[in-house]
Amino acid sequence: MSRPEPRAAAPVTAPPTAYLPAAGTGAAGVGGPFGWLRRPKRATRRGKAFFVFGVVWISLLVLAALFADVIPGLPHFSEKIGTFAQGPDFSSLGGLLGTDSVGRSNLSRIIFGARTSLTIAVASTLIGLFIGVVLGMLAGYYRGFWDGLGTIVANALSALPPLIMLLALVAAVGASLWGITVSLGILIADLYIRVTKGAVLSNAQREYVLAARSLGATDARILFREILPNLIPTLAAVIPISMAVLVVVEGSLSFLGYGIPAPNPSWGGMIAAGADVIRRFPGVMVAPVVTLFLTVFSFNAIGDYLGSRTDRRDAQI
Amino acid sequence: MTDTTVRVEAPARPGWLRDDALLTVTDLECTFRTASGPVHAVRGVTFDVLPGETLGIVGESGCGKTTTGRAVLQLPRAQGGSVVFDGEDLRTLRGAGLRRARRKLQMVFQDALSSFNPRRKVVDIVGEGLEIQGMSRAQRRARIEEVLEQVGMSAAMVGDRRPHEFSGGQCQRLSIARALALGPKLIVCDEPVASLDVSVQARVLNVLQDIREQNDLSLIFISHDLAVVRIVSDRIAVMYRGRIVEIGAADQVYERPAHPYTRKLLDAVPVIDESERPATLRVEPSVVDADWAEVDHALVEVDPGHYAAMSEAARDAFVAVAGSAR
Amino acid sequence: MTDENVPDAPLLQVRDLRCEILAPAGTAYVLRGVDLTVPHGRTLGIVGESGSGKSMLLKSALGLLPAKAQVTGEVRFDGVDVLAMSAPERAKFLGRRVGVVFQNPMTSLNPVVPIGVQMAEASRFHLGLGKKEAHALAADLLDQVGVPNAAKRLRDYPHQFSGGMRQRVMIAMALTCEPDLLVADEATTALDVTIQKQILDLLQELQAQRRMAMILVSHDLSVVAGRTDEVIVMYAGRVVERKPTGELFSGETHPYVEALSRAIPRLDMPPHARLSTMTGAPPSVFDPRPDAAAAEREDLERWLSAAGGAR
Numbered sequence: 001m002s003r004p005e006p007r008a009a010a011p012v013t014a015p016p017t018a019y020l021p022a023a024g025t026g027a028a029g030v031g032g033p034f035g036w037l038r039r040p041k042r043a044t045r046r047g048k049a050f051f052v053f054g055v056v057w058i059s060l061l062v063l064a065a066l067f068a069d070v071i072p073g074l075p076h077f078s079e080k081i082g083t084f085a086q087g088p089d090f091s092s093l094g095g096l097l098g099t100d101s102v103g104r105s106n107l108s109r110i111i112f113g114a115r116t117s118l119t120i121a122v123a124s125t126l127i128g129l130f131i132g133v134v135l136g137m138l139a140g141y142y143r144g145f146w147d148g149l150g151t152i153v154a155n156a157l158s159a160l161p162p163l164i165m166l167l168a169l170v171a172a173v174g175a176s177l178w179g180i181t182v183s184l185g186i187l188i189a190d191l192y193i194r195v196t197k198g199a200v201l202s203n204a205q206r207e208y209v210l211a212a213r214s215l216g217a218t219d220a221r222i223l224f225r226e227i228l229p230n231l232i233p234t235l236a237a238v239i240p241i242s243m244a245v246l247v248v249v250e251g252s253l254s255f256l257g258y259g260i261p262a263p264n265p266s267w268g269g270m271i272a273a274g275a276d277v278i279r280r281f282p283g284v285m286v287a288p289v290v291t292l293f294l295t296v297f298s299f300n301a302i303g304d305y306l307g308s309r310t311d312r313r314d315a316q317i
Numbered sequence: 318m319t320d321t322t323v324r325v326e327a328p329a330r331p332g333w334l335r336d337d338a339l340l341t342v343t344d345l346e347c348t349f350r351t352a353s354g355p356v357h358a359v360r361g362v363t364f365d366v367l368p369g370e371t372l373g374i375v376g377e378s379g380c381g382k383t384t385t386g387r388a389v390l391q392l393p394r395a396q397g398g399s400v401v402f403d404g405e406d407l408r409t410l411r412g413a414g415l416r417r418a419r420r421k422l423q424m425v426f427q428d429a430l431s432s433f434n435p436r437r438k439v440v441d442i443v444g445e446g447l448e449i450q451g452m453s454r455a456q457r458r459a460r461i462e463e464v465l466e467q468v469g470m471s472a473a474m475v476g477d478r479r480p481h482e483f484s485g486g487q488c489q490r491l492s493i494a495r496a497l498a499l500g501p502k503l504i505v506c507d508e509p510v511a512s513l514d515v516s517v518q519a520r521v522l523n524v525l526q527d528i529r530e531q532n533d534l535s536l537i538f539i540s541h542d543l544a545v546v547r548i549v550s551d552r553i554a555v556m557y558r559g560r561i562v563e564i565g566a567a568d569q570v571y572e573r574p575a576h577p578y579t580r581k582l583l584d585a586v587p588v589i590d591e592s593e594r595p596a597t598l599r600v601e602p603s604v605v606d607a608d609w610a611e612v613d614h615a616l617v618e619v620d621p622g623h624y625a626a627m628s629e630a631a632r633d634a635f636v637a638v639a640g641s642a643r
Numbered sequence: 644m645t646d647e648n649v650p651d652a653p654l655l656q657v658r659d660l661r662c663e664i665l666a667p668a669g670t671a672y673v674l675r676g677v678d679l680t681v682p683h684g685r686t687l688g689i690v691g692e693s694g695s696g697k698s699m700l701l702k703s704a705l706g707l708l709p710a711k712a713q714v715t716g717e718v719r720f721d722g723v724d725v726l727a728m729s730a731p732e733r734a735k736f737l738g739r740r741v742g743v744v745f746q747n748p749m750t751s752l753n754p755v756v757p758i759g760v761q762m763a764e765a766s767r768f769h770l771g772l773g774k775k776e777a778h779a780l781a782a783d784l785l786d787q788v789g790v791p792n793a794a795k796r797l798r799d800y801p802h803q804f805s806g807g808m809r810q811r812v813m814i815a816m817a818l819t820c821e822p823d824l825l826v827a828d829e830a831t832t833a834l835d836v837t838i839q840k841q842i843l844d845l846l847q848e849l850q851a852q853r854r855m856a857m858i859l860v861s862h863d864l865s866v867v868a869g870r871t872d873e874v875i876v877m878y879a880g881r882v883v884e885r886k887p888t889g890e891l892f893s894g895e896t897h898p899y900v901e902a903l904s905r906a907i908p909r910l911d912m913p914p915h916a917r918l919s920t921m922t923g924a925p926p927s928v929f930d931p932r933p934d935a936a937a938a939e940r941e942d943l944e945r946w947l948s949a950a951g952g953a954r
Contacts, residue, residue, distance in 0.1 A: 207432040215446035377835035519906035519918035544908040585840035
């Protein structure tokens with residue numbers, strides 16, 4: 001079979017834009033700086049409901065913690081407002097969640113305790129994030145020596161039983177806010193090293209990094225302007241989960257008596273005090289336990305939702 | 318005074334290398350370390366490209382053509398050989414020197430979409446090279462508009478959109494625009510039309526011809542598609558397992574293929590019209606190197622400027638029989 | 644390829660096949676009324692660019708799409724209305740009589756199961772063979788498709804085969820139940836040129852040996868050109884040309900087919916040749932376009948744009 005003679009080409013014209021998906025419609029069309037967040041992905045409806053709950057709870061907690069001093073009618077956390085182990089008294093703000101074994105307002109102590117827990121969770125996360133991302137990027141991009149170093153550090157950190165390590169650190173450094181924060185930060189750095197290294201590894205071999213290099217980009221530019229922005233979705237999912245972990249660890253520390261010392265209230269301390277009187281007054285422990293549970297649940301829900309939104313088939317951990 | 322040193326014969330310069338070439342690659346060697354031992358992806362490849370000339374490199378998967386293309390740009394640096402571009406051996410350059418030399422050597426990748434940072438706007442991607450060189454925003458905007466027009470698009474049409482909002486053909490044209498922005502002298506195109514539909518492929522190839530003419534560019538065009546390589550190239554090199562087995566003018570290689578592998582390729586390519594295949598495929602030379610797949614023969618001259626990796630006997634047999642198939 | 648014992652009724656007959664899929668962005672009209680016929684023992688080629696619906700055509704006709712896709716029309720296999728069956732009935736009926744080879748063997752094969760076990764699955768399910776017989780059959784089939792050391796290789800996993808070999812394994816699997824129809828959906832697209840020729844030659848050889856009908860689907864007109872009896876060309880979910888392969892370019896050539904062939908580079912073109920291109924793009928899959936004739940007129944302009952003057 002023979003073909004017709006090929007004839008010369010028609011001039012090249014720009015294709016009509018009409019057939020391009022209109023911006024914003026469908027999965028592919030969402031652009032903009034947070035397009036990766038708005039694009040419909042695998043989030044389930046239940047996951048979304050949990051996410052919303054989590055955001056609401058954490059926001060309430062943060063607001064309450066921030067403005068604890070000026071909330072009208074909220075007694076100070078050391079103020080005795082009634083007899084010990086009273087049930088919820090809906091007549092006053094302080095009595096809403098009852099009183100603890102000494103007679104202080106549970107609500108007030110929980111709110112002020114939130115300050116401690118949240119501050120430590122956020123600050124430790126930031127420290128761990130900084131150490132972890134830097135080491136992870138170096139390990140994933142340069143490989144070789146940095147990969148070895150990053151792996152050794154991550155493995156060493158993960159090999160230490162966290163609670164025991166913390167207890168040792170706290171005994172050595174003293175149970176100050178900064179001592180605990182830095183120790184927790186170092187311990188959580190292991191997670192960030194691994195996550196970052198994995199994400200960097202999968203990105204560093206992509207062709208757009210090769211393309212940037214062929215255009216003359218320096219390594220620093222590639223790391224910060226090409227690779228780092230592509231880590232954000234992965235990190236956004238991990239950060240809330242690491243915060244959940246840290247809240248629990250801080251709670252455990254104060255439960256054991258090695259947390260921030262009195263008179264500052266802490267959730268773990270409240271649980272410990274409640275455990276003492278659990279036989280006679282089981283209700284005292286309820287408030288801090290439920291609060292801790294809801295907070296950790298909220299962080300996890302947020303992390304899960306963000307994770308399912310940004311899930312890409314090639315993400316490696 | 319007698320000279321008692323042993324005189325070593327300088328290795329003869331391969332006959333197909335020319336003195337006025339823009340890029341001369343000699344004895345390129347690329348080896349990768351894998352779990353199952355070292356893989357010699359490129360084993361002694363030598364070729365050159367004149368200013369304004371297009372060299373096509375064709376071969377099947379695993380022949381080393383992509384590795385060769387990337388090695389020319391030092392991405393990554395080859396393990397052996399020399400890459401002389403515009404008078405400088407790129408293999409000896411490092412850091413800032415290499416980055417400066419890179420401005421004149423650009424690359425268009427096979428998967429255009431994955432060669433773009435998914436989180437950046439396409440206009441910024443096209444102007445990335447200029448930004449790295451420190452051009453001002455206003456100058457960049459002008460130059461970006463210029464190169465976009467050359468590939469048949471415009472800044473207005475591209476807008477603020479991100480890579481995933483464009484079709485495959487458009488992405489490839491944007492990739493070409495990005496390579497053009499820095500005003501290179503040579504562009505390495507690595508399978509630029511491999512994943513495109515026929516009609517889109519035709520458009521992208523036409524765009525390549527346009528920019529080649531307008532900017533007087535040299536191209537190295539790497540592809541597994543024999544027909545595409547044919548219409549794009551002035552000269553063609555056929556690669557097999559890390560070596561060049563045939564090199565010559567496009568007409569010579571496709572109408573008088575001397576090497577058994579080239580003949581095998583041209584015979585296997587599906588065509589609509591059997592008359593496209595060279596007539597010389599129908600004649601068998603009396604002597605053929607049965608071991609061409611295992612043994613590396615040296616490249617011998619078949620026609621002026623046309624070389625193939627064969628034994629002299631096989632070459633003579635081919636010339637004798639090919640002359641009659643005209 | 645003619646055989647007096649072959650019945651006159653076509654093996655596969657498709658009438659007015661339509662497929663609509665409800666997507667978040669609207670209704671996707673993937674197939675807009677396709678007719679096709681495959682007589683016993685003959686080869687049909689289906690050519691189309693991406694988005695033309697050629698893969699969906701096969702999947703719809705064979706009932707391989709999820710219920711979410713609304714498939715209407717008539718598909719008769721050996722006289723039996725296939726779309727009217729329930730999914731399990733259809734699977735049992737067609738699984739025995741149609742063998743399919745897909746493009747990417749790596750995703751069609753289970754990477755953690757040895758191929759011998761995967762090949763035996765089909766024969767044990769459809770033919771009721773025992774384990775030993777199924778294995779013997781698998782080894783025999785592998786041998787027929789040209790895999791050396793067939794019996795030993797039954798124990799290997801998919802990743803231990805090269806691309807061409809894997810495709811041979813897929814073909815062997817497709818042949819297990821002695822199908823009347825073999826379908827190759829872009830089966831050679833991902834393969835090297837020399838391997839592609841081997842696989843296509845193998846398919847033709849097997850077809851002749853077993854007197855099967857065959858459907859070759861490809862985006863590459865040249866793959867289909869030399870190896871089929873009849874060709875249909877698809878565009879935007881419709882069939883725009885249906886001709887015996889040898890006559891595709893003789894007589895009146897459909898403008899789209901002509902434009903397409905002008906865009907395909909030839910082995911004997913000079914360097915720096917320019918190809919004819921069509922302006923614009925195919926209609927969006929979400930565009931309803933109810934009237935086939937009107938749609939044809941709209942597209943005509945696009946197709947004729949490739950018939951430009953000399954440069």
